[in-house]
Amino acid sequence: MKMIRLLITGFIFLLVLCGCARISEEFARGKTENNLSQSSELTSNSSSSRTVTSNNKATTETSLENILESTTETEEIPSNKKKVALTFDDGPDPSNTPKLLELLKKEKVPATFFLVGQNVEMYPEVVKAIAKDGQTIGSHTYDHQDLSTLDESGMTNEITKTDQSIKKLTGKNPAYFRPPYGSVNAKAAELINRPIIQWSVDSEDWKSKDAQMIIDKVTSSVYDGSIILLHDIHPETIAAVPEIIRDLKKEDYQFVSLDTLLNNPSSNETYYGENDHRPAGG
Incomplete structure (x- = not known):
């Protein structure tokens, strides 16, 4: 009878150990996925930032071209003048x-x-x-x-x-x-x-x-x-x-x-x- 109790106690202990290991594994996997997600967001944000900077530069250059072109335009005379x-x-x-x-x-x-x-x-x-x-x-x-x-x-x-x-x-x-x-x-x-x-x-x-x-x-x-x-x-x-x-x-x-x-x-x-x-x- 004592032997049976020992076997049952040992079996329960093994189940607890397995459950802890699985929880630990899931936690590690979740942390890794979270890190990957954050890394992806950072990369995406960095890319977006570069795109915005590039677009701003392009807009500035275009505006400058427009200004330069406008200074060389021929005078426009209204028809009633x-x-x-x-x-x-x-x-x-x-x-x-x-x-x-x-x-x-x-x-x-x-x-x-x-x-x-x-x-x-x-x-x-x-x-x-x-x-x-x-x-x-x-x-x-x-x-x-x-x-x-x-x-x-x-x-x-x-x-x-x-x-x-x-x-x-x-x-x-x-x-x-x-x-x-x-x-x-x-x-x-x-x-x-x-x-x-x-x-x-x-x-x-x-x-x-x-x-x-x-x-x-x-x-x-x-x-x-x-x-x-x-x-x-x-x-x-x-x-x-x-x-x-x-x-x-x-x-x-x-x-x-x-x-x-x-x-x-x-x-x-x-x-x-x-x-x-x-x-x-x-």
């Missing part, structure tokens, strides 16, 4: 030109500056400021001589010296040329070899040197597609510019660059306005 281009001769001037640049920047108005070579060399920082503001720079000869009175050597000197001075400061040759006094013959036009820009509205600021007279002259003569001639060496002109801009905007004019007004011209012709260009030197 008339176009006009401002041009300024004889600068740069160390006092007046910086003031004019601030006015143009404030009003978001483009303009073209036809620079005299000797002034370019005297006031290089002003030239750099014009270029930095995104305004167009053209050539107005080296020392404002009437090209039609010079021989070929003299013409070449007036043209090339100014080109070199401007390129040294801006990295570009001026795309446009305006002859002093509007005077150009066939030989000069051949040597200039680029679009020659004349004008269709003369402010006569050089003659009146009176702000109100300048305003009246421009606003009474302007028309759709015209090129306005002004001089940034006169303080009276700078004083007149804000009113000219305000008055013409009220009349539904939009100020545009020469590139836009003339549709990026490249031929060696003479341009007086949007729809007025003629053979150069004729």
Whole structure:
């Protein structure tokens, strides 16, 4: 009888041991699976993080491309707007030109500056400021001589010296040329070899040197597609510019660059306005 009890007790003890072993095995298996699951989640999260970072980088690059592209887009002109281009001769001037640049920047108005070579060399920082503001720079000869009175050597000197001075400061040759006094013959036009820009509205600021007279002259003569001639060496002109801009905007004019007004011209012709260009030197 005692022997039977011992056998039963031993059998129960074995069952308990087996049960503990199975529980331990299940616990170990569960822990392993849990670790694997956590590891998988970490890997997945890491992959997702890399994907998000990559996507963010791609988005940033795309945005930058869009910004860069948008800065080079052609000016869009609403159908109800008339176009006009401002041009300024004889600068740069160390006092007046910086003031004019601030006015143009404030009003978001483009303009073209036809620079005299000797002034370019005297006031290089002003030239750099014009270029930095995104305004167009053209050539107005080296020392404002009437090209039609010079021989070929003299013409070449007036043209090339100014080109070199401007390129040294801006990295570009001026795309446009305006002859002093509007005077150009066939030989000069051949040597200039680029679009020659004349004008269709003369402010006569050089003659009146009176702000109100300048305003009246421009606003009474302007028309759709015209090129306005002004001089940034006169303080009276700078004083007149804000009113000219305000008055013409009220009349539904939009100020545009020469590139836009003339549709990026490249031929060696003479341009007086949007729809007025003629053979150069004729």
